[in-house]
Amino acid sequence: MDAKLTLSFDENVVRQAKDFAARNNISLSRLVEYLLAKATAKNYAGLEELPIADWVLKVAEGEIEYKTKKRSRKDLRNEYLASKR
Numbered sequence: 001m002d003a004k005l006t007l008s009f010d011e012n013v014v015r016q017a018k019d020f021a022a023r024n025n026i027s028l029s030r031l032v033e034y035l036l037a038k039a040t041a042k043n044y045a046g047l048e049e050l051p052i053a054d055w056v057l058k059v060a061e062g063e064i065e066y067k068t069k070k071r072s073r074k075d076l077r078n079e080y081l082a083s084k085r
Contacts, residue, residue, distance in 0.1 A: 007032075 009017075021031045039050055071079075 017031060018028055021028045024031075026034075044050055
């Protein structure tokens with residue numbers, strides 16, 4: 001089952017990633033999914049050990065920014081109840 005995720009990247013990184021994905025006949029979503037699967041496949045001690053370390057280190061640089069949408073109490077309650085089913 002797919003889950004939606006909102007991410008923010010540098011415009012140049014997005015453009016290069018889209019080009020790379022297009023050249024390899026894969027969607028950008030599946031490319032990111034593949035890279036995250038590789039990053040979490042083993043119990044790496046740090047970013048430097050990842051097989052895709054150069055790419056991850058480039059993307060990981062910079063200040064972390066969390067963007068969340070405010071949810072109503074009703075939505076939070078429904079989400080909680082759905083998780084208990």
